[in-house]
Amino acid sequence: xxxxxxxxxxxxxxxxxxxxxxxxxxxxxxxxxxxxxxxxxxxxxxxxxxxxxxxxxxxxxxxxxxxxxxxxxxxxxxxxxxxxxxxxxxxxxxxxxxxxxxxxxxxxxxxxxxxxxxxxxxxxxxxxxxxxxxxxxxxxxxxxxxxxxxxxxxxxxxxxxxxxxxxxxxxxxxxxxxxxxxxxxxxxxxxxxxxxxxxxxxxxxxxxxxxxxxxxxx
Amino acid sequence: xxxxxxxxxxxxxxxxxxxxxxxxxxxxxxxxxxxxxxxxxxxxxxxxxxxxxxxxxxxxxxxxxxxxxxxxxxxxxxxxxxxxxxxxxxxxxxxxxxxxxxxxxxxxxxxxxxxxxxxxxxxxxxxxxxxxxxxxxxxxxxxxxxxxxxxxxxxxxxxxxxxxxxxxxxxxxxxxxxxxxxxxxxxxxxxxxxxxxxxxxxxxxxxxxxxxxxxxxxxxxxxxx
Numbered sequence: 001x002x003x004x005x006x007x008x009x010x011x012x013x014x015x016x017x018x019x020x021x022x023x024x025x026x027x028x029x030x031x032x033x034x035x036x037x038x039x040x041x042x043x044x045x046x047x048x049x050x051x052x053x054x055x056x057x058x059x060x061x062x063x064x065x066x067x068x069x070x071x072x073x074x075x076x077x078x079x080x081x082x083x084x085x086x087x088x089x090x091x092x093x094x095x096x097x098x099x100x101x102x103x104x105x106x107x108x109x110x111x112x113x114x115x116x117x118x119x120x121x122x123x124x125x126x127x128x129x130x131x132x133x134x135x136x137x138x139x140x141x142x143x144x145x146x147x148x149x150x151x152x153x154x155x156x157x158x159x160x161x162x163x164x165x166x167x168x169x170x171x172x173x174x175x176x177x178x179x180x181x182x183x184x185x186x187x188x189x190x191x192x193x194x195x196x197x198x199x200x201x202x203x204x205x206x207x208x209x210x211x212x213x214x215x216x217x218x
Numbered sequence: 219x220x221x222x223x224x225x226x227x228x229x230x231x232x233x234x235x236x237x238x239x240x241x242x243x244x245x246x247x248x249x250x251x252x253x254x255x256x257x258x259x260x261x262x263x264x265x266x267x268x269x270x271x272x273x274x275x276x277x278x279x280x281x282x283x284x285x286x287x288x289x290x291x292x293x294x295x296x297x298x299x300x301x302x303x304x305x306x307x308x309x310x311x312x313x314x315x316x317x318x319x320x321x322x323x324x325x326x327x328x329x330x331x332x333x334x335x336x337x338x339x340x341x342x343x344x345x346x347x348x349x350x351x352x353x354x355x356x357x358x359x360x361x362x363x364x365x366x367x368x369x370x371x372x373x374x375x376x377x378x379x380x381x382x383x384x385x386x387x388x389x390x391x392x393x394x395x396x397x398x399x400x401x402x403x404x405x406x407x408x409x410x411x412x413x414x415x416x417x418x419x420x421x422x423x424x425x426x427x428x429x430x431x432x433x434x435x436x437x438x439x440x441x442x443x
Contacts, residue, residue, distance in 0.1 A: 059417065062374075062420040063420070064382075064416055067392070071410065074406045074409060078221045156286040157286075159286035160288060163382070170289060170292075173292070174292070177292075182300070183292070183297045187289060190289055191281075191285045191293060194285045194289060195281065202280075202283065
């Protein structure tokens with residue numbers, strides 16, 4: 001029987017952490033882009049698009065991410081696409097992230113006081129100009145803390161992709177726990193790795209939020 | 219696309235789904251009630267409790283909020299037996315849900331307590347109430363009332379998150395879908411059905427929690443009016 005040293009376990013876990021980071025970044029970037037499209041549809045003038053995006057958001061926020069992963073894994077196959085776990089994982093996480101980011105950002109846009117719209121309208125700005133020069137720059141500023149905060153959810157969400165067979169740090173942990181018979185150590189280390197990834201993000205979200213509140217009080 | 223959807227399996231497998239739904243409901247009932255109770259205690263510890271307890275709670279909250287639920291579950295079910303703490307899969311799932319919701323709801327309830335005007339604490343003290351009495355009779359209920367919608371959302375999130383407990387062989391709704399697809403090879407249909415059931419459960423749970431909130435806080439609102 002092979003003996004696993006602690007350093008060997010740690011090295012294997014850190015190696016797999018790379019995939020957690022890559023998947024988190026891709027999901028966040030892709031989800032951000034799609035979320036932006038959804039945001040404009042949601043706050044735009046077309047009623048149909050509004051209802052469509054609202055339904056999309058309800059669907060993705062009201063069902064488990066695990067189910068979305070399963071549906072992507074087995075559902076894409078129905079279209080004759082050969083689905084590797086990483087494809088299903090990326091697709092599902094992007095769709096899921098987009099739903100949440102669009103909703104967060106919509107809140108930021110609607111938080112802009114009505115007077116700002118009226119003031120820019122009275123300056124003869126078109127809808128596009130109002131958005132571009134008045135509303136979005138202000139909404140962008142208040143959207144930063146909750147967006148950074150949500151990135152923690154994305155990192156934690158990638159853990160579920162281990163269930164459809166994507167080998168990131170959780171899956172590596174499961175494999176190692178089975179091979180080494182040291183589940184306490186292995187899962188403790190995996191938890192520590194996630195903590196090291198997530199804590200800086202959630203801490204900076206908290207700091208940014210506090211700074212924003214101070215700025216508001218002036 | 220030449221795939222034909224086939225839902226014939228429903229006739230045979232609906233009891234599996236039914237018992238899966240019942241397990242998911244039991245999990246969120248226990249997890250929700252005990253989790254909120256733990257959250258109230260932790261919120262008290264952080265705002266009014268002794269300093270050392272506040273620190274322990276702060277570390278607990280940050281540890282839970284910055285690690286995935288799946289890892290917490292694996293740690294409890296696979297990790298703890300290694301140091302002699304054994305429990306069955308349902309107990310492990312419930313414990314994980316309580317610990318998880320406890321941390322999140324502690325932060326939400328703390329926000330409610332911190333939004334309580336200082337005069338409320340002083341008014342309680344001036345009536346010769348002990349700090350605990352003031353917390354229990356004066357501060358807690360209005361604080362809960364303020365943050366109830368956020369707390370309801372968090373309970374729904376934990377219910378949806380509970381789908382991963384099938385990974386430690388708890389026979390919940392997700393387990394029912396896994397079981398059915400492994401017997402019938404109708405994977406897409408099985409997961410599609412359970413996704414819709416989860417959506418329904420989420421809508422019903424949110425509605426029930428908000429109505430429950432209206433009910434328990436109704437007398438208060440009438441009294442303050």
